[in-house]
Amino acid sequence: MPADYLWLIPLLPFAGFLINGTLGRRLPRALVSAVALIPTFLSACLWLWLWFSMKAPGAPESVHSVITLFGNNWIQISGFHADFAFTVDHLTLIMLGVITGVGFLIHVYSVGYMAHEEGYWRFFAYLNLFMFFMLVLVLSANFLLLFVGWEGVGLASYLLIGFYFRKDSAAHAGKKAFIVNRIGDFGFLLAMFLLVAHFGSLDFSTVFSTIQQHPEWQGGFLTAIALLLVVGATGKSAQIPLYVWLPDAMEGPTPVSALIHAATMVTAGVYMVARCHTLFDRSPYALGVVAIIGAATALFAGCIGLVQHDIKRVLAYSTVSQLGYMFLACGVGAYTAGIFHLLTHAFFKALLFLAAGSVIHALSGEQDMRLMGGLRKRIPVTFWTMTMGILAIAGAPGWAGFFSKDEILFRAFVSPNPIGKLLWLVGVTTAGMTSFYMFRLWFKTFFGEQRFEEHPAPHAHEEHAHGVHESPLVMTIPLMILAVLSVVGGWVGVASAMGGHDEIKGFLDPIFSNGAPAAETASRGLELGLMAISVLAAAMGFSIAYILYYKKPGTATTYAQRFPALYRIVLNKFYIDEIYQAVFVTPLLMFSRLILGTLVDGGLVNGSGFAAGASTRGLGALVRRIQSGNIRSYAGWLALGAAAVIAIMIFSHTLLLHSTN
Missing domain, CATH: 1.20.5 (Single alpha-helices involved in coiled-coils or other helix-helix interfaces)
Known part of the structure; x- marks a missing residue:
């Protein structure tokens, strides 16, 4: 059975990490690449084998396998025990496909993008380590092992974001990501304590089956556990109020951005909420909090993305906004829609980041869109592939993002949530904003007059000696594959209102019920009408971007000058980082320096050391008198x-x- 070899899927990338991490410094780059890519490719092959075995004729509709490693009772303390166990079901299968498939393409792309970087072996060792921990996270059969993977991806993200450790901004961004995630992880840890206190176990099957056996349990301690899990999810998936680390994570290499934003880490919070749907379904209050956080984050991050100039930061705030869509879906009970959008988002967001990396590569490291323009014919493969990603995220009909986004909006509109209609309105508004800032990026990068220096920057590599050029095949082939997936990836979820069979719904039905009864009984006309409204919103976003940045360039600057205060506030991200610095960071540093530094360290620690030294010197001076050298x-x-x-x-x-x- 393929499930018997489940443990090999995370073990293979870990082996790549060990080899490159210990021997990579002495290995040629080609061998470092092979050591990193082959295990990741084999993990993807194992996933395919598992996929076809679970989809084979005669295979049961509901598959749930558990593989226990290292014997039973991995951890056993005073009656509590936890196994080092992996599990696989249909939800796990989708996550494994995203991580191994998209992750492998990012590894291939990295071979070209990082070809001339120092620490090449170190980069691929960290990349494999990231894959290992993310695979452990989604394969875990209990909360404790999930927490191991949860913390592991936090460590790996710190290493990758701060890869350029000689650059202060990268080092600070890595620390910021690590610390902010620890705040969320504290909530996750408290949730596990409550789970042990009420269930005596952290095993998924034990906890969820116990909840199902007690239909009278509603709210109460279940709400407390769910809200603490939400705290952890907001940190890992960059939602309000713990989203601030993700935009700064752009300081890492571009393939890292693609891996974090598309295939790993930031999707962990969405996955965890969906995995714990049995718990969240018993707490309408917690679900409402998830929905409100998701909608607020989608709109807020979308606003900031409207005026950013750094091409990677636009995509970063786009990720925060799209994750808000996924949280919104889970908050209205549409877990399938949330996972569906996670799947399509992995395709087009990986494509967008890697295409942005290709633009940056062509311009010798330039990331400011104000210094781009006119690249459409200079890098045609990058242009056309990125266009596919932009159409997908904007929700163009037929592209992947259209089907998953509209499913979320429809489920929000017909949900029994009292503010479901308001959530839908926020989602539609965000869809229009997404279309605007993505086509703004498209026009500013690829159209108009050339605004960059033709000759390479002083630090450019030799291959840049002839100016702007297309990226090598090792980078463009992953772009082409992801471009195709950004178009066809949503066809697995074509709604019945459009004549489709919504295969993803049928695939995930064994895991959780999809949507409220209101969604199942809604009319076909209503669903098609809501789709038309979202398409209209996307078209309006495109039209405004077309006028401001192509038809009448310079108009946007005029509006910015007309409303300077508003423009400055949005450009500076509503000064949230500065507020956090003033309210939390500075007082905490003052407290630590005053109380811990001055009183504890300076007074207690140094004082006790000084007293011990003084008493020793005094005793020594007294005893020294005995040995004076005088016989009398x-x-x-x-x-x-x-x-x-x-x-x-x-x-x-x-x-x-x-x-x-």
């Missing part, structure tokens, strides 16, 4: 010692006689 002094000390010994003996003898009598 020695005789005196000898007589004094003898007298003391005689006195002690007499005193002891007296006490002994007294006790005897």
Whole structure:
């Protein structure tokens, strides 16, 4: 059975990490590439084998296999035990496909993108480590092992974001990502404590089956656990209020951005909420919080993305916004729609980041869109593939993002949530904004007059000696594959209202029920009408971008000058980082320096050390007098010692006689 070899899927990338991490410095680059790529490719092949075995004729509709490694009771403390166990079901299968498939393409692309970078072996070692921990996360059969993978991807992201450690901004971005995620992880940890207290176990099957056996359990401690899990999810999936680390993560190499944003890490929070749907379904309040956080994040991040100039930051805020869509879906109980959008987003967001990397590669590291333009004919493969990604994320009919986005909006509109219609309105508004800022990026990068220097920058590599050029095949082939997936990847979820069979719904039905009864009974006309509205919103976004950045270039600058205060606020990301710095970071640093640094470190630690040293010096000075080198002094000390010994003996003898009598 393929499921018996499930443990090999994460083990293979880990083997690549070990080899490159220990021997990579001494290996040629071609061998480093092979060590990194072959295990990842084999993991993808194992996933395909598993996929076809679960989809084969006669295979059961509901598949749930658990593989326990290292024997039972991996951890056993006072009656509590947890196994090192992997599980696979239809939800896991989709996540494995995203991680291994898209992750392998990013590995291939990295061979070309990182070809001339220092620390080549170190980069691929970290990349494999990231894959290993993410695979452990989605394969885990209990919360504890999931937490191991959860923390592991946080560590790997710190290493990858700070890969250019000599650059202060990259080092700070890595630390910021690590610290902000630890805040969310604290909530996750508290949730696990509550799970142990109420269920005595962290095993998924035990916890969820116990909840199903008690239909009377509603809210209460389940809400507390769910809300704490949401805290963890907001950190890992970059939602309000813990989204601030993700835009700064752009300081890492572009393939890292693609891996974090598309195939790993930021999808972990969405996956965790979907995996725990049995728990969340018993807490309407927690689901409402998830939906509101998702909608607010989608709109807020979309606003910031409207005016950013760095091509990667536009895509970063786009990711935060699209993750908000996924949270919105889960919050209205449409878990299948959320996972569907996670799947299509992996295709087009990986494509967009890698295409942006190809643009940056062609321009010798330039990321400011104000210094681009006119690239359409200079890098045609990058242009056409990125166009496919932009159409997909904008929700163009027929492209992947259209089907998954519209499914989320439809489910929000017909959900029993009291504010479902408002959530839908926020989603439609965000769709229009997404279309605008993505086509803004398209026009500013590829159209108009050339705004960049033709000659290479001083630090450019030799291959840039002839100016702007298309990326090598090792980079463009992954772009082409992802471009195709960005078009056809959504066809697995064509709604019945459009004549489709919605295969992804049928595939995930064994895991969770898809949507509320209201969604199942909604009319075909309503669903098609809502689709038409979202398409209209996307068309409006395209039209405004076309006028401002192509038909009448310079108009956007005029509007920015007309409303300078508003423009400055949005450009500076609503000063959220500055507010966090003033409200949380600065007081915490002052507290640590005053209380911990001055009182504890300076007073207690240094004071106790000084006291110990002073007492030792004083005792030494006293004892030193005994060894003066003077014979008469020695005789005196000898007589004094003898007298003391005689006195002690007499005193002891007296006490002994007294006790005897």
